[in-house]
Amino acid sequence: MYIDVSDIRKTRGQTFHFDLTQEMQPLDVGNCEITFKKPLSISLNIRSAGKELIFTGNIKGDTQLVCNRCLEQYGFCFNTDFEEEFCHASDLDEFREEGRNTDDIHVFEGNRINLEDIIRESVLLSIPMKTVCDENCRGLCPVCGKNLNKDNCGCEITTVDPRLADLKKYFER
Numbered sequence: 001m002y003i004d005v006s007d008i009r010k011t012r013g014q015t016f017h018f019d020l021t022q023e024m025q026p027l028d029v030g031n032c033e034i035t036f037k038k039p040l041s042i043s044l045n046i047r048s049a050g051k052e053l054i055f056t057g058n059i060k061g062d063t064q065l066v067c068n069r070c071l072e073q074y075g076f077c078f079n080t081d082f083e084e085e086f087c088h089a090s091d092l093d094e095f096r097e098e099g100r101n102t103d104d105i106h107v108f109e110g111n112r113i114n115l116e117d118i119i120r121e122s123v124l125l126s127i128p129m130k131t132v133c134d135e136n137c138r139g140l141c142p143v144c145g146k147n148l149n150k151d152n153c154g155c156e157i158t159t160v161d162p163r164l165a166d167l168k169k170y171f172e173r
């Protein structure tokens with residue numbers, strides 16, 4: 001999604017507000033696929049602080065994730081704030097001359113800014129590293145693979161602490 005910032009660049013100090021929606025394709029993150037139940041809703045404020053443009057806002061999402069333990073899909077909503085700075089490529093040298101740190105500044109050319117990276121980054125930061133449908137999710141049976149949240153399969157599950165395994169062998173002799 002592109003935002004035309006030509007007017008904003010000319011108007012220092014004034015805040016421009018945008019209410020946006022963004023349709024999202026599924027995102028693949030490692031072993032989990034994020035699907036979106038509805039478009040993201042984005043509230044965005046852009047202010048020119050002279051050379052740099054300050055983007056602040058909020059993204060709300062309604063997603064469907066896959067549980068790491070039981071592999072079932074479950075719903076996950078997030079609501080996240082962001083703040084980013086953009087600088088036109090032609091102003092970058094001046095920025096550096098002023099001794100400003102430009103590491104975290106996004107550089108753009110022309111008069112349009114692509115929001116795709118900000119949006120994607122905010123979404124990825126909002127999704128938990130380990131997706132679990134419920135803290136008490138019992139996962140899959142390691143013997144028969146049944147979802148233990150739905151059914152008690154009755155398999156005998158013996159877990160032996162690897163540190164004790166040698167001891168166990170000793171007694172079995």
Ligand SMILES: [Zn+2]
Pocket residue numbers: 067068069070071072132133134137138139
């Ligand atoms: Zn689960």
Ligand SMILES: [Zn+2]
Pocket residue numbers: 141142143144145146153154155
């Ligand atoms: Zn089982």
